Amino acid sequence: MFTRQRPEAQTSPREARARFRDGLVAHTSGWSHGYVQANLVSVPRRYAISLRRFAVRNPRACPLLDVVGAGRFTTDLAEGADLRRDLPAYQVWSRGQMVAERTDVADLWDRDLVTFLLGCSFTFEPLLERAGIPLRHQEQGVNVPMYRTDRKCLGARRFRGPVVVSMRPVPTDLVARAAQITMELPFAHGAPVHVGSPAMIGVRDLAKPDFGDPVRLHDGDVPVFWACGVTLQEAVVKAKLPFAITHAPGHMLITDRRARATDTGEFRTVR
Structure with a gap:
């Protein structure tokens, strides 16, 4: 017996993000069919160049969709999205240890954080x-x-x-x-x-x-x-950075981008 389509499959990305911002916690497999989902990793700016190099060297595991500049919490991949609030769950890391799991990290965001958005197999x-x-x-x-x-x-x-x-x-x-x-x-x-x-x-x-x-x-x-x-989260954890924020595994950003098999060129790293 194959999977029955759940109501969440037809939920628009904007509506899904709004529900997560309101506090709904759910892994996002099966949500918003036809749209690209993304992993999130945010690190202090001084580590961003090396982390970007790591992602570029390992594109199969770390396909970069966007790199969001220091302090910003918006992305062209999702109009109106707030990267601090619109994922179902986040993990907060210090020196390789998870110190919190939260549904909102706005109070932890500062001007020093650079955010990486990576492709996800839920897509x-x-x-x-x-x-x-x-x-x-x-x-x-x-x-x-x-x-x-x-x-x-x-x-x-x-x-x-x-x-x-x-x-x-x-x-x-x-x-x-x-x-x-x-x-x-x-x-x-x-x-x-x-x-x-x-x-x-x-x-x-x-x-x-x-x-x-x-x-x-x-x-x-x-x-x-x-x-x-x-994979990128694991690299950040093993590096024991003083501070980092990641999505909780399985709890992704749902973007506004359509998942088209022939449209691979639209996803380019922001320099």
Whole structure:
């Protein structure tokens, strides 16, 4: 049985952001079908050049959609959006430790923060669903599972770390179709980075994700792994910056940009 479309699928990005600003907490898989979703990482300005270099060196995991200048909290990707309030949940970090999880970080924002917005695999999920590929995490009402792998990113000064992946169980006969669909959206991580045995990428136990929730595989399913934007968050955490703000994994910014497989050129890093 395939996923039934939830009412949130037809919610406009503007309305979704308004609901999150009003305090609704929900992971955004299945929201606002047809629109690009984005990860958020905000760091002090003195670290921004190195972090941008890290993202550019690891484009599969960290596809840059926008880099928002110091102190700003708006983006051309989402008209009227407030990056401090319009995501469902944020995490606040100090010296590599999460010190708070909040629904609003406006009081923590200052003129020194540079914000990175990265593509998210939630963007391509409606395309998979439309092709008859089930989304098990939505069927089971949980967040998508995410795992640290043993694959290392190319470092940039103090920023280093593993590639983080999201996993979706896919029926064996639909894996090639899933790969074909997602490879057309490099701004949403593109094609899978691995199919099959989790141990081959250093994932020991699918039932114990590092982020998100475990998902049950059905008979005939194979685990399929896509690069994940939490990779950038992991690099920031490992760098033990004095201060950083990130989205809570699975709780994304929903932008006004349409997800078009042939329109990859519209997403360019703001210099």
